[in-house]
């Protein structure tokens with residue numbers, strides 16, 4: 001018996017990567033009866049061309065359907081379209097919720113003037129303080145950054161995330177110039193997923209398995225409770241024990257360490273404002289969405 005990860009699923013066959021080798025397998029007959037639907041990213045046990053077992057999932061995304069996602073590269077345009085902290089924060093909390101490590105990658109920094117770049121660099125520093133990996137350099141795809149990113153993603157299951165035109169395909173092309181796909185094909189692969197429900201597969205990109213269909217966008221519903229939300233902001237999560245009230249929502253409560261930190265410039269004002277906006281959004285959702 002071997003163990004591996006499903007890299008691709010195609011009309012009943014599952015291609016499993018195990019120790020760098022690909023094996024074509026099919027599901028055991030009783031999978032269907034037991035309503036087991038293996039998906040890309042599943043860690044599995046297999047033998048003689050048959051999947052025997054799907055191991056418990058760390059997480060699973062619906063769009064694209066990928067299991068056990070370790071990290072998501074949030075490709076974020078520094079300009080064109082203009083940088084939106086609100087959109088970035090939405091993406092980050094969606095990932096936090098799934099237990100997926102966000103990696104923020106600023107693209108299009110080459111299109112900024114000096115002051116514009118300084119601003120973005122400051123924002124990047126703020127997100128680093130929060131605890132995120134942030135890639136930001138005057139030239140967005142310089143080798144140094146790419147090497148670091150490769151190191152970070154090595155051995156992980158990864159999705160690309162980001163607005164249309166943010167530069168997801170461009171980044172992937174830079175990461176894997178020697179990938180067996182032509183430039184156009186990569187972006188085709190990335191684009192196809194949006195319009196049809198075609199199968200996802202994982203591209204083997206220098207040690208990482210990267211979903212060829214970009215991940216969920218900013219339009220996720222906030223299907224969480226208002227109590228859950230502050231825990232999805234790492235900087236608030238860290239300070240919450242210092243708030244006077246347990247379960248402090250950091251809004252109207254007195255002696256709130258988070259509000260103090262915002263006032264003292266320790267927590268980014270833009271992050272806190274987004275927190276308040278998301279809180280309102282969740283509070284005003286129809287009750288059945290709140291669970």
Ligand SMILES: Nc1nc2c(ncn2[C@@H]2O[C@H](COP(=O)(O)OP(=O)(O)OP(=O)(O)O)[C@@H](O)[C@H]2O)c(=O)[nH]1
Pocket residue numbers: 075107108109110111140141162163164165166167168169170171187190191
């Ligand atoms: N100058 C500059 N142009 C970039 C950069 N990143 C992407 N672009 C350009 O922006 C356009 C969109 O880039 P893509 O890589 O196709 O963006 P995408 O995120 O894959 O977009 P979708 O496939 O629509 O989701 C292309 O014309 C790229 O050449 C960058 O860092 N600098």
Ligand SMILES: [Zn+2]
Pocket residue numbers: 240243244248249250251253255256257258259
């Ligand atoms: Zn508080």
